[in-house]
Amino acid sequence: DIQMTQSPSSLSASVEDRVTITCRASQSISRYLNWYQQKPGEAPKVLIYAAYSLQSGVPSRFSGSGSGTEFTLTISSLQPEDFATYYCQQSHSTPYTFGQGTKLEI
Amino acid sequence: EVQLVESGGGLVKPGGSLRLSCAASGFTFNSYTINWFRQAPGKGLEWVSSISSGSTFIYYADSVKGRFTISRDNAKNSLYLQMDSLRAEDTAVYYCARLETVTHGVVFDYWGQGTLVTVSS
Numbered sequence: 168d169i170q171m172t173q174s175p176s177s178l179s180a181s182v183e184d185r186v187t188i189t190c191r192a193s194q195s196i197s198r199y200l201n202w203y204q205q206k207p208g209e210a211p212k213v214l215i216y217a218a219y220s221l222q223s224g225v226p227s228r229f230s231g232s233g234s235g236t237e238f239t240l241t242i243s244s245l246q247p248e249d250f251a252t253y254y255c256q257q258s259h260s261t262p263y264t265f266g267q268g269t270k271l272e273i
Numbered sequence: 274e275v276q277l278v279e280s281g282g283g284l285v286k287p288g289g290s291l292r293l294s295c296a297a298s299g300f301t302f303n304s305y306t307i308n309w310f311r312q313a314p315g316k317g318l319e320w321v322s323s324i325s326s327g328s329t330f331i332y333y334a335d336s337v338k339g340r341f342t343i344s345r346d347n348a349k350n351s352l353y354l355q356m357d358s359l360r361a362e363d364t365a366v367y368y369c370a371r372l373e374t375v376t377h378g379v380v381f382d383y384w385g386q387g388t389l390v391t392v393s394s
Contacts, residue, residue: 201378202383210386262320
């Protein structure tokens, strides 16, 4: 199975900060990497697919980059509604595995 | 509007069974692969199972293989997860999610709200 490791596990930031979350895969997954946001009590919501493609309706302050084994999710200017947990997920092969999550706190 | 609505969760004793359902609307259900995921309380996301549009391709996580069975009824726009021999570690919120094929791989673009399964004596 492909292991996905996110860092940091938690992050404290302020509104309008720029933040970056890193995700590493245990083997090369090309661009087969998605990012999700999850708020308490809600289902995950896709933000970025195929490493850097922005999902329709997602604000442009979210961006993704990377390929191979290292990927990043960047939020250019944090808004109050962005405080949530973020997960990376590889779609290279089943089982589709997720990172352990990054909790973004005020 | 695409909607996925799970039901069937509840409290069950270890060794017991439960059948989850996922009702789909707002899209051509029989054209999409649908997946089950789960999230234990306070934990991360885990992929559970996948079934292709015509039920030809079915996959399971090792943690549920031999105990869970995924199925679908395209005439009813419904997905199911039969869960047998349940264990405490199966306690989680279970989500169904639609799989969309993209330029590189797949993405789970629509999710249900989840249904809670609690396995406890």
